[in-house]
Every structure is written in structure tokens, then in C-alpha cells.
Amino acid sequence: MDRMKNFKAGFIDENPVFGLYLGICSTLAITTTLNSALGMGVSVIAVLVFSNVIISMLRKIIPDEIRIPVYIVVIASLVTIVEMLIHAYSPSLYSALGSFINLIVVNCIIMGRAEAFAGQNNVFDSALDGIGMGLGYTFSLVAMSLIRQILGTGAIGLSNPFTDEVIFNIQIIPSGYEISLFNNNVGAFITFAILAAALAAYKNKKSKEAKQ
């Protein structure tokens, strides 16, 4: 029961992006399309799960004083592997995400979970925590990208990152009526602010109900 609660916390109550304000940089930068949001989400889940598992396995061996450098090396190695895989198998995703693949290293979510969770818990729980938090992050990216892509380009689409084959592409707003502001940096900040405020409003309401 507790595990399920931990797992679910990452989505709404402790949403890493809109609730805890972790990993904001990449959220703002790469959510212009659904494709890159999903690509980034999957990369982060992969790095997060493996770093949690490895750090959890090594937690009794790593001396306490040098744990942060050890975590950094583990995470940086995993990110290098992910970057090479994306570069080799999905050039389009590689160019869409750009330097933000490398910047997964300094994504606070990964370091934060290593320090707060994986360093104290067993391998299975750490893996589960990695998946939960990673899905929470991906969920936030997808929410942002849906709003920005629909308002910014008027269409929503998804294509296979390996072959660039279009899976679906639906025009929702007729062309000429899209708000291109949402494609650039201003739209990113505004969308983020509104989603964060929505989550805060939901939490406020819940805590008020709990008081009564």
C-alpha cells in the first residue's frame, strides 16, 4: 500500500516539476512538440531508474563524505550512454533535444532522488521510485507540450522517432488562427506559470477541505 502511495505521489501531490520546481529548465525548453517531450521523458526515466538502482546497490560501499561525486559520476556515465544511443538510433530526436540530453546530468530530479531516496532504500523500492518520479516528470512534459503544440501550431501529431514516419497528425485549430507565441520562450513561461498555479489552487482547495 505504501509503495503504491509513493508511486502515485509523483503525479499530483509531489509532482517534481509543477509542485517541487525541479527540472524546470528542460521542461520549458523542449516542450514545443509532443515528440520531443516524450523522447525527453523516456530518456530521463531510463537515467533515473538506472541511477537509482546503481546507487542503491552501492549505498553501503560508498563512503558518506564522497557520495556526491560518486553520484555525479554514475549519473554522467548513464547520460553519456543515453546520449550515444539517441545519437545512433534517432537523429531527429537528437537534433530536437539538442544539448538538453547532456544537461540531464544537472537535472535536479535525478540528483535529488539519488540523495533523498536511493541512498537509503533497497534496490526494488529505488527502481519503483525512479519509475514513479520519472513518469511524473514525463506526465508534466506531455501536459505542457500538448498545450503548447495545440495552441502554437494548431495541430497535434506524433511520429516514430526511429524512422520519422508520421503516426498521427490532427489539425485542431484551422491554420491562420494558431497563436505562435506559444511556440517560443514567452509561451513556455506562461504555460508553466498557469499549470503551476492550477496545481497550487488544487492543493489549496484540498488543504482547506481537510481543515474543515
Added chain:
Amino acid sequence: MGEIFSMFIAAVLINNIVLAKFLGICPFLGVSNKLDSAFGMSLAVIFVIVGASIMSYGIYYMVLVPLGIEYMMLITFILVIATFVQFTEMVIKKYSPGLYKALGIYLPLITTNCVVLQVTLDNIANEFNFVNMLVYSFAVPIGFMLVLLLFATIRERLETSDIPEAFKGNPIALVVAAIMALTFSAFAGLV
């Protein structure tokens, strides 16, 4: 000289690291409550970026390239940054307690500031020569400082304004950031 100047302006105003490239948002939201702390953080960031850039640039061309292990770049650079930050903290603590008091608490935070890592990676990706590298690594944190200071002054005013409950804190700060990004987009095409 003209080329260096236009590079400087482009890095500070047009491709501003916070508003146009979305990097360093965490310290941007975290320490912009007070003008003093924003200033301290910016100074620490300038110092660390210039230092870490010179070191990582040297290590890349003198160690990684001759050995043919460029793929170790990311791991090396993040370690260089972490070491440099730790080292700076120790030196400042020993020789300048006054400066340590001003910068002390911000220094450890800088390791996870994505601006530092991005600048060191940019220096290599853009194949800068040594002078360009220096200018770029100085200009980017200057842009960070400019935005952070502007933002801190606005935020001090926000404290006393009437804001809807849900927007209090970070959401309203991001709305302000959006308006600042809109303003800064007017600089596009300056050089």
C-alpha cells in the same frame, strides 16, 4: 574587435541564457527574492563559469583530444566543475572570510546550475579559440546577472502587491519572466 563585441552583445541580450535558452531557472527562482543575494549569486556564477571554462577547455584540448577519448567529455567536465566549486569554496573560506560570508551559501548550489555545464560544452561545440572562449564565458554569466538583478527588483515589489492566492510565489514569478522574455525578444536582430 568588432566580432568580439557583437558576440558579447549576442550572448548577453539576444541569446540570454535565462530568458531565451531556459537555463539556470532554479537559481533564478530560488535566490531572486532579495537584491543582495541575487548580486552575490551572480558574482559567484561569473567567477565559477570563467574558471571552470578555462580548466575544461584546457583539459579537453590537452588531455581528451590527444588520447582520443572525447566521449568522456561530459563526465570530465562535470567533475571539473564540482571540483572547481569545492576548491573555490575552500580557498575563499581561508583567505577572504568577508567574501566567503557574501558568496558562501551560493557556491555549493552552483554545481547543479546548468549554465556552468552548458557554457563549458558550448565552448567545445562552437570550436571557439581561446580568446572567444574567454569572452563567451564572461558574457553568458553577465547576461545571467543582468536578468537576475532586474528580476530581483521586480520581485521585491511583488511582495507587497495583491496577487491571487494560487499565483503566489513561483507562478507569478514565471509570469514576470514571460513578460521579461517578451521584452528581451525585441533585442533580436540587434547585431
